[in-house]
Amino acid sequence: MKAIRYHQIGDPTVLRWEDAETPAPGAGEVLIAVRAAGVNFADTERRRGLYDAAAPLPRILGSEAAGVVHSVGPGVDAAWVGRRVVAFTPACYAEFTKASLDVVFPLPDNVSFEMAASIPVQGLTAYHLVNTAGRVAKGQWVLVHSAAGGVGLLATQMVKALGGKVIGTVSTDAKAAQARDAGADAVLRYDQVEGEVPRITEGHGVDLVLDAVGADTWRASLKSLAPFGHLILYGSASGEVPKLDVDAELMPRSLKVSAYWLRSPHPAELQQRAMSSLLEDVAAGRLRITIGLQLPLTEAVEAHRRLESRATVGKVVLTV
């Protein structure tokens, strides 16, 4: 098969379209002919050696793909062959990828491969930030950083569906329009957060902050919180957050800081429920997937370039 691989850490140009061995599905696995693969910010961090740096090279990036089951491994019902599916599995920037059946989900007819490939990483992350880690309740204020990004647009819609109120942050006017379109009640530039959040929330502050920007935002995130408020750190697009001083930063207003990572252990039943709920909501039109950039898999270099230069909104998808 052909795949996008990289042999060394570096800028987007290390990604190469080349021959790679077609994976063989093992026991309990299926081989999927990939039609669309999702691109995530973490893929650019892996390629730059900032994340998962110990993984052996050459490596095929990608953690999610949608396509058609091509063949099955030992012990898997042959009825899977030909089914349209989405999978949350590694090595998806390729013509074929294999996946264990516990991370393979049949696709509703009206969910396209491109939409489906947008769901596992950003959808599950947004779902767990809002429902599992954040437990958003009606009437709460939530500050969603990078609100026009893949996770941000989904999290915004989910908070609104639960009756919460969203303040989003973005870097450009075009992104502000996207965040508003997803339901954000107010949209700010990052440097407006400290000044504007008290005004917008009438002195209350926000009950929850979803922050994957990190170094540039954590201080304003903490300052924006209402007493007993909760900051969830789930990424560091602008750099790492320094060690927090509990006495100085958290005690005075009884604040809570936590972390969320999709690759931490999740109960299998919770993950199945989350994925089913996401697919149902997308199929029913209750959750809108915004594909901001769709390119052929052969153009992965350009996809990475645009994602890490902050030039994308919503999801970036590579098609085969």
Ligand SMILES: NC(=O)c1ccc[n+]([C@@H]2O[C@H](COP(=O)([O-])OP(=O)(O)OC[C@H]3O[C@@H](n4cnc5c(N)ncnc54)[C@H](OP(=O)(O)O)[C@@H]3O)[C@@H](O)[C@H]2O)c1
């Ligand atoms: N913890 C987890 O399990 C998990 C899972 C998925 C994603 N994440 C994290 O969540 C974040 C969003 O992921 P995503 O895939 O949905 O990406 P994304 O939000 O579509 O893209 C990243 C966005 O971050 C914003 N940003 C702020 N400062 C930045 C900087 N210095 N460099 C680059 N971008 C910057 C940009 O939006 P503006 O231009 O509007 O600032 C950019 O568009 C990433 O940090 C990612 O690593 C974490």
